[in-house]
Amino acid sequence: xxxxxxxxxxxxxxxxxxxxxxxxxxxxxxxxxxxxxxxxxxxxxxxxxxxxxxxxxxxxxxxxxxxxxxxxxxxxxxxxxxxxxxxxxxxxxxxxxxxxxxxxxxxxxxxxxxxxxxxxxxxxxxxxxxxxxxxxxxxxxxxxxxxxxxxxxxxxxxxxxxxxxxxxxxxxxxxxxxxxxxxxxxxxxxxxxxxxxxxxxxxxxxx
Ligand SMILES: *[C@@H]1O[C@H](CO)[C@@H](O)[C@H](O)[C@H]1NC(C)=O
Ligand SMILES: *[C@@H]1O[C@H](CO)[C@@H](O)[C@H](O)[C@H]1NC(C)=O
Ligand SMILES: *[C@@H]1O[C@H](CO)[C@@H](O)[C@H](O)[C@H]1NC(C)=O
Ligand SMILES: *[C@@H]1O[C@H](CO)[C@@H](O)[C@H](O)[C@H]1NC(C)=O
Numbered sequence: 445x446x447x448x449x450x451x452x453x454x455x456x457x458x459x460x461x462x463x464x465x466x467x468x469x470x471x472x473x474x475x476x477x478x479x480x481x482x483x484x485x486x487x488x489x490x491x492x493x494x495x496x497x498x499x500x501x502x503x504x505x506x507x508x509x510x511x512x513x514x515x516x517x518x519x520x521x522x523x524x525x526x527x528x529x530x531x532x533x534x535x536x537x538x539x540x541x542x543x544x545x546x547x548x549x550x551x552x553x554x555x556x557x558x559x560x561x562x563x564x565x566x567x568x569x570x571x572x573x574x575x576x577x578x579x580x581x582x583x584x585x586x587x588x589x590x591x592x593x594x595x596x597x598x599x600x601x602x603x604x605x606x607x608x609x610x611x612x613x614x615x616x617x618x619x620x621x622x623x624x625x626x627x628x629x630x631x632x633x634x635x636x637x638x639x640x641x642x643x644x645x646x647x648x649x650x651x
Contacts, residue, residue, distance in 0.1 A: 497539060547563065550563075
């Protein structure tokens with residue numbers, strides 16, 4: 445009998461103490477969570493406005509044929525060719541901080557095959573600044589020595605080529621944010637009069 449009642453008393457005492465912090469504790473809890481919420485909201489607003497990372501934009505200003513020499517070897521169905529394409533790009537960085545990009549490569553492609561490349565040296569574009577890049581893409585003759593699709597295009601008189609430029613780097617706003625821009629231009633080289641036509645450029649940015 446006695447032991448039962450004393451254990452009940454113990455339980456009552458426990459339940460009286462247990463509702464956490466009590467009234468004062470609850471007020472502190474409320475204040476702390478309001479402060480955390482407020483700080484979170486402030487950071488969210490700053491993140492969405494001042495510190496928001498924006499996508500750099502790329503524009504192709506010029507594509508020109510610098511050099512085109514070719515000779516067809518009809519007996520062996522081969523073509524000996526030198527082609528150089530000059531590409532002028534401008535990259536705009538809309539962020540309030542600089543955009544730093546790493547060493548990269550620009551590629552010249554023909555029907556999905558890489559036929560030439562040129563290094564794009566690492567650089568930095570200042571806050572809200574624009575930078576122009578002039579790239580000279582030369583075809584590497586050894587890669588196409590026995591390419592029958594290339595030979596067929598030379599016989600037909602139109603050589604479709606593609607220039608591909610990727611710039612990848614980061615924008616540092618509180619954290620480093622990875623940014624990459626991809627530029628692809630398709631163009632037809634009219635072999636008879638050595639002109640370019642059907643230039644189409646596509647731009648893509650990844651944040
Ligand atoms: C391409 O250029 C190389 C070296 O610059 C030269 O030896 C070759 O004859 C050229 N080919 C054509 C088809 O002009
Ligand atoms: C970038 O390329 C340059 C020369 O083209 C080289 O000196 C430098 O070390 C390279 N940087 C990186 C990070 O690979
Ligand atoms: C690229 O070429 C254009 C015109 O051809 C010139 O105005 C510009 O300064 C060049 N940019 C660089 C970085 O050499
Ligand atoms: C070059 O030739 C193509 C057809 O092969 C023609 O459509 C184009 O107008 C010509 N361009 C010039 C500048 O003569």
